[in-house]
Amino acid sequence: MRFLTSLWKALAELTGEADYRRYCAHLRARHPEHDVPSEREFFLKRLEEKYTRPSRCC
């Protein structure tokens, strides 16, 4: 069970599912004056950024 939860956590890191939580933590720690975006907003913006550069190779 412990193995499964750590596997899930590693996968969350790999897939970017953990990105939002990390970004919120970053904002709270370094820029408490900024508003925190909603998870949906954040997610859409990240995707747009991701696919403007070569992200998948031959």
Added chain:
Amino acid sequence: MTDAAGRGWRKITGRVLWFMVSVAGAGALGAVALRRDEPINAMWLIVASVCIYLVGYRFYSRFISLKVLELDDRRATPAERLDNGRDFVPTNRWVVLGHHFAAIAGPGPLVGPTLAAQLGYLPGTLWIVIGAVLGGCVQDFVILFASMRRDGKSLGQIAKEEVSPVAGFTALVAIISILVILLAVIALVVTNALKASPWGTFTLAMTIPIAILMGIYMRFIRPGKVLETSLIGFLLVMGAVIGGEYVARVPLLASWFTFDARHLALLIIAYGFAASVLPVWLLLAPRDYLSTFIKLGTIFLLALGILAVRPTLAMPALTRFIDGTGPVFAGKIFPFAFITIACGAVSGFHSLISSGTTPKLIRKEGQARLIGYGSMLMESFVAVMAMIAACVLQPGVYFAINSPAGIVGADPVAATAAISSWGYPVTSSQMADLAGMVGESSLFARTGGAPSLAVGIAHIFSGTLGGKGLMAIWYHFAIMFEALFILTVLDAGSRVGRFLIQDLLGVFWKPLGRTSWYPSVILASALMVGAWGYFLYQGVMDPLGGINSLWPLFGIANQLLAVVALSVGTTILIKMNKARFAWVTLVPMVWLVLATQTASYQKMFHPQPRIGFLAEADRLSGLLTSGQVAAGQAAATERLIFNNRLDAVVTGLFAVLVLVIVLASMREWIAILLKRKVARLQESEYAVSALGRE
């Protein structure tokens, strides 16, 4: 025992261990290279390559990181200095390795080795292993390092700043051309795998609504929940693989999903255009998640399968086609083995990934070694596995699947007779049995490598799980796996190409550079998709199967980009006052220049029509003027002549670009070495790292 004695012991056992690894690698390599009379087991290839990778990683990459690049863990990386919680984030090195590997491993290392298997397993395997350790891994590592020292700048920007604006422009043109040819050729691979195959077409078609469903779920119902969405998507795709059998069995349903190559190509072109203009969350992103999961899972399963089955290689070490007359692609080992296998040995495209997202995530400089050098070793191993999967097939079966009808004839009996006469016996009833077993109507002339790889994978998997009864499911799983991530590369590549073209057009007229202005989006997408679509359609109509002309073009384009990357790397080494180590990047670069220039020359001017584009154009126009072309075929022949001349021009363009980048860099090197010019390195400033070890 005292501490000092303990350290001494560890040192000795370490040395003994590495000595044993080296001996095992050398022994296995010797066995692979020298045993010619009897078939060998695939494990020899696995042991030889893994030992060479270990030695290469332990010694060569360590030498590069300590002596050549002088990676410095006390120096803050851009991830630390510019940490913004989004794209610049100090990240666990294994997570970065996973990201980077998932980004670089595409269809290339699976298809290239499968095609090169026509020469036997030896030339391809040697090039995959040695090319990676001395060339591909070095390129990925050095460019990753260069970008990391420059706040994650792209290869084009680095070329412009460190070499010259000419080099930067050459890099940009090389990137757009390689995208066009890459997308055309992988689309051709999918087309050939799915033509007249209702099962495969149904499965792949279903991934589109599945991806859209996932996109809507992630957008509206559970934003950002990638894992659970991918899991749901995976289950649905597996359902589609199994359901495909039913579709293929019911004549009415089967007729809806049965297309010839031409119509499939048009559908894929339309799909590529849609994916390039639609919002990414709807189709591109969910598809990418799905295909990345399935890709990594299947690669892992394939490794387990090979270890469990330990198959014997039916293909000889060298076939008769090292003389350059092979049916899969024409041309001798040098240069064509080195062009056919780009990804898996040296892939220029990786330098775009190494100078993209990855350098912004690295926590400590020293980790660039694991991530840059290490992940390319993993990709090289994928290529070795693909080679094994192709070589477990009986050579006769391999050639029956991969030979175009234009060479062996369209009739099964005639085709098998021709292949048997080469010394690789196969019968038409054997091929019919195999086709029945994998749920296809025919496996003849399925060029492009994907189907023979799928038969090989099905062969290996059915040896461990489920036996022959599951052969058809495994075959279609493998086809789905290849087609799914080829389409993902197609989506992502068309979109990136669109942005590059918009960038370029924006130089001439500002509004065209605005990435969200719809007329510009449509125009740039149409240009990009039209360009690769043209080459795809040309490949589909080519009586020699298209792969013979397009795959070498792709290999040359990919190596061209590698030459750009390695010459940028050499320039940086010289500017870092490391000219005595410049051979690290210079040797693979010189080799690639020789291979690409020879291949370009032969593809243009070789007198044999199957190798030289101009010779083929001349042969066809000779037929036309002497009246040997049937009345209805005149227009088609005219088009073939035009296409061959166009391919010759494109090849010539690549050859010229290689020369331009090499000359531009050499001018810079000589000026610096003769002290005519002060070497000014454009690295970002040194800052001391505050991050501790992980």
